[in-house]
Amino acid sequence: MRLGLTGGIGSGKSTASARLRELGAVVLDYDQLARNVVEPGSDGLAAIAERFGAGVLRADGTLDRPALGAIVFADPAALKDLESITHPAIRALAARREHEAGPDAVVVHDNALLVDMGAHRVMDAVVVVDVPVETQVGRLVEHRGLTEADARARIAAQLDREERLAAADHVLDNTGTPDDLRAAVDALWASLTHS
Numbered sequence: 040m041r042l043g044l045t046g047g048i049g050s051g052k053s054t055a056s057a058r059l060r061e062l063g064a065v066v067l068d069y070d071q072l073a074r075n076v077v078e079p080g081s082d083g084l085a086a087i088a089e090r091f092g093a094g095v096l097r098a099d100g101t102l103d104r105p106a107l108g109a110i111v112f113a114d115p116a117a118l119k120d121l122e123s124i125t126h127p128a129i130r131a132l133a134a135r136r137e138h139e140a141g142p143d144a145v146v147v148h149d150n151a152l153l154v155d156m157g158a159h160r161v162m163d164a165v166v167v168v169d170v171p172v173e174t175q176v177g178r179l180v181e182h183r184g185l186t187e188a189d190a191r192a193r194i195a196a197q198l199d200r201e202e203r204l205a206a207a208d209h210v211l212d213n214t215g216t217p218d219d220l221r222a223a224v225d226a227l228w229a230s231l232t233h234s
């Protein structure tokens with residue numbers, strides 16, 4: 040089974056994903072996959088260097104993320120070009136990992152951009168961890184040390200809460216305690232795996 044797991048930044052997605060891993064799911068962490076596809080020696084990094092120039096590489100051959108970020112966040116066409124390199128590579132790597140997990144695994148695609156990327160359409164079910172925007176801001180400030188302005192800017196750069204929820208087959212409300220969230224994950228897991 041292929042489960043999509045998503046949620047806005049600070050919603051509690053990582054907490055839910057850690058619980059799913061404890062329950063036996065094979066979790067594909069898309070932040071990690073996104074780093075893997077631009078490792079030194081990868082086709083992805085070569086394509087990025089060809090499109091954006093050697094200025095986006097550090098002396099040690101790794102990707103200079105701030106340099107690349109400065110280019111793509113100022114230029115929507117450049118961002119599209121970057122995504123046309125990275126997204127297919129990420130999808131291919133996820134497919135390979137899923138294959139390695141075998142046919143009986145519950146594979147969780149833990150991806151903050153699941154809906155933004157359109158990847159929710161190929162999942163058997165989509166799980167959205169949900170809190171109001173003010174809760175996201177409060178947790179990012181309190182637990183992650185972001186300024187309120189930075190937290191709001193990062194939230195604004197993602198899909199709207201309503202659009203994400205519209206893609207959900209299952210919503211995990213995380214306005215309670217982390218234990219409440221884990222209990223909700225356990226209940227969802229039981230309903231998905233015992234049917």
Ligand code: ADP
Pocket residue numbers: 046047048049050051052053054055178179182183213214215216217218220
């Ligand atoms: P995400 O992966 O969606 O960005 P996290 O799971 O990392 O979110 O949660 C964001 C922050 O809020 C973390 O520091 C986490 O420990 C904390 N957190 C998560 N769920 C709750 C909760 N129910 N109550 C209080 N803090 C929480």
